[in-house]
Amino acid sequence: MRTVKFIGNINTIQPVNITLPNTKGMPRSQGRPMIPASSLRGFIRHCAHEGITLLFDKHDKPMDIDFHYLLASGVDTGRVLGVSGQNTKVGANQQIRAKHPMLSLFGYWGLSGKLSVGNAVADNDNALLKVNAGARQHVFNRNEELSNFIDPSELDRLQDILDADKYSAEAIADYKAEKKELPKKIRETSDPDEKAAYKQRSEELDVLIRDAKDSRVGASESIQRPLEQFEAIDAGQMLPHRMLLKDPTDQELHLALWSIAMASLKPYVGGHTNANYGEIHAKWEVMVTDIDNLTPKSLGHVGFNDEGFFHTIEGFDVDEITKQIVDGTINIGSFVE
Structure with a gap:
């Protein structure tokens, strides 16, 4: 029985625009714009998936479509795990978690992920930015001299x-x-x-x-x-943020930290990235409670900024986790029971 809390902030280095189905403008919580939990959880998961993909390719470890769908989206397209929320044998979920720590961390259909990610809600009433995207113009109207360079x-x-x-x-x-x-x-x-x-x-x-x-x-x-006007959370905003890791093994905790390290390689969320929107920095204090320590204990800090990934967590080595993923000590891609 152990709970690990990530308590900190996400900073918008550039404006952040999020589009959700059936939602006009930026998503809001109690009237204030937010980066929704689904966007942040997807950001971390997909960065971890991409990091694994690059590592496996670098070391000539083939990956099929079912592998990608399971890691990136939690969808068992090949029905290789045989566990579902509607028909689960007693103990089957524990077996899956023990064998596949990355799926245990992020979950898949029928298996809830241990990592819960919260919304990042702006605490500033002036955080919202309304952007007039301008207009798209014909290239020959923008520069009339171009007509001299085409056939009459x-x-x-x-x-x-x-x-x-x-x-x-x-x-x-x-x-x-x-x-x-x-x-x-x-x-x-x-x-x-x-x-x-x-x-x-x-x-x-x-x-x-x-x-x-x-x-x-x-x-x-x-x-x-x-081009249509859109909304964004302005640059320079500090958004309080929390994540919760429920009863993780040491391996699952280290994989969560490793996933944050992978997120530091592509630290942006949302749309309009062609205009350099979406860049974020983040920092969390990692707090743990368990049956022997009911008062939260700080393990240190983790996050990323312009200097890259950083942490002060004793016993965690990002390079060692990378090595264990590659050599199979941490099972990532063996889905056949």
């Missing part, structure tokens, strides 16, 4: 593309604006016939938008169009 016979075709793009973009904008208003009209009316008519019009507009794109000269997507 192409100029008419170029003009056709520019004209068609302009006119279809205007039509599509009108269609989208009308479609955007329909959900409100559906909510406001109690007449079932009106609701049906609005839904039918929405489907018609989808067809009109698709047809307008398909009929374009050149690309189906408009080159010359405004």
Whole structure:
């Protein structure tokens, strides 16, 4: 019976943008923007998976698709483990955990991961940044001199593309604006016939938008169009953050620390990375309690910054864990029972 807590902060070095399904703008908790737990847990897990992938490739250890899905997503595509949440033999989960510490740490379908990762919620009311992404422009409008470097016979075709793009973009904008208003009209009316008519019009507009794109000269997507505004947590924000590791073995604890080391190699989360969004730094104090020590005891600190991965945890050696992963002392890829 042992609990390890990671208590610290995540710092946004660049703005962080997160997009979730069915969520407008940045995810929020009690009105404040946050980096959701799912994004942070996925960030750590996928960095660990990529680190293992590179190590195995470097040492000529083949990996199949089932291997990747299990480590990265917790999906047993090959049904090689034979354990599910609906039909589990007594003791089967303990056997899986003992043999596959990385899966025990992050989990897979039917086996809960021991590492719980919390949301990182901004504690500053001014943390939210609204970004006007500008507009995407035709390269020949941006730099008219480029027309001197194409064959004169192409100029008419170029003009056709520019004209068609302009006119279809205007039509599509009108269609989208009308479609955007329909959900409100559906909510406001109690007449079932009106609701049906609005839904039918929405489907018609989808067809009109698709047809307008398909009929374009050149690309189906408009080159010359405004880019949508988006929200982000601004750079320079300190977000309190916690993680919990439930009853880990020493090996599982060291794998969790090693996974944070792998995360330091790609320390960014979320979208718009082409604009250098998403870079973060992090630092946690690692606290442990067990049956003999009910008062939390600090094991040290772990995290990453511009100087890379750092820790002050006695007995943990990132290079030794890497060596054990490669030589099989820590079982990562042997999934056949």
